[in-house]
Amino acid sequence: MKAKYLLALPLLLLSFLLNAQDDLLEGLEQEDNSPVLATFKGTRLINHQTVEVPGRRTLDFRIAHRFGAFNSGWYDFFGFDNGASIRFGLEYSYDGRLQFGIGRTSIDKVGDGFLKYRLLRQHPNGWKQVSVTLFTSAYYTMRKDPDKEANGFDKYENWTSRLSYAHQIIIGRKFDDRLSLQIAPTMIHYNLVDRISDKNDVFVLAAAGRYKFTKRAALTLEYGWRINEYTRTQYYDSFSVGLDVETGGHVFQMFLTNSPGLTEPQFFAQTTDQWKDMGIRFGFNISRVFTL
Template sequence: MRNWKISVLFLLVSTYLFAQDDLLNEIDTVAVDKRVNSSFKSLKIVNLESTKLASKGDLYFVVSHRFDYFKNGFDDFFGLDNANTRLQFVYGVTPWLSVHASRSGFNKTYEAAGKYSLMHQEEGGFPFEIVGFNSIAINTALEKDLLPLLEFEDRLSYVNQLLISRKFSDNLSLELAPTYFHENYVVDNNQDNSQFALGFGGRYKLTTRWSINMDYAAHLNRASNSPFTNPLSIGVDLETGGHVFQMHFTNSQAMHESGFLGNTSGKWSKSEIAFGFNLVRVF
């Protein structure tokens, strides 16, 4: 009888010890998420798309407003009498894919886009966040009366971008955006329809709610006599609970990608600078 009790006790102790080993093994094999998050707090730096995507199931409503240039002074109250608005919806389809739809006052442009994650920055691992962005825009302001040979496809423009960012610290994030875009109709006959640009941007966090942002895009094959120039934008982000409020100064009136990349006309040296803001609300 005593031997039976000792055998049962030995079996229970052994089972307990093996169970503890199994639990420890499970703890040891739990995958640790080393992804670096929040390189950028908003979907855009200023004009350039950031590497932030909408989370799965989130719907963003973005109201962007861009006033006219300062250069006319009090005649149009430093540009505030004239304004250009963009309304945009962004939806997170999956954790790695979001889709965009918008309408801009600039050239009465409709745009559809997709943004998708390719690689994640990881602590001690891959050093960059890489995101793809593709868009198609329709310029509905072109008039057939002025362009009698105009076809629907002439209204279209396409953008393909790689967004490559790195969060260097809790305060500093930088981004590089090599870009190919194609405009079926160009204002300058000397301008190639297929065009290339290299975008740069960054965010520096000032406080828990405030950051300063800047972006610039260098057009790499602009025609020598083109009336257009490179877009440069500087602004601040304010995080206020459920939304981000972006305020900025820029020489670009357009807010969709092919518009500001290929059709920016303002020059900072001539006070052709506009005040604008983006109001981002998440549902």
């Protein structure tokens, strides 16, 4: 019995000594349970909306620009001479969760207004393993009916015929510091369609991803798969591949895409060119943020 106690004594002494050299901070330190940051570098990847919204009190001024298609040949210098489409956007978030924005796109003279809400943010631990952002947008075309004289009527006689809409649930995940992916079930609605047999609703499954190969540069990829038959006009799925470069307060995105349109109803459901025929174009987005 005694021997056992004697054996225990040095052990206890040792444990005491170890204890004295212990981590002083043990039990006091906070755990880092803040949300995962920067799943994507900007609120848009190429054409698609990302799960990101601007940070608190941040105004994002965006310029999106697409040149003409490569297959326009030498005469138009492979698209650089003509066919440029531009969108200017002013987008703001006060709290870093709810974002609103307005924009103007040159193609079809479209004005747009949208809301984006960050419903769920991915966390490193726990059940929130993805980010979910809701996006809803309305588009108003300000162009005149080009066929008014020929048809004898104005197809925009009713102003609501100028409207179209897009709604998305964007689900994204940052897998590690380099790889981020997202999918977005998307619904597009046109108040007015071209033919009587055309459907007003288009469903699209949008997928996008980025792979950062340096701290400030990333490869980006986007695809929009149109699920339902909605028109007899020959359109193609939108596919884009690009490069994100970050320079301090700017994010510069350059890419190749087969979609000339810059609004969701245009690039998701009305892309007239395809990669196979070199119907691709060079484009870039510039984002400049201001803190207000």
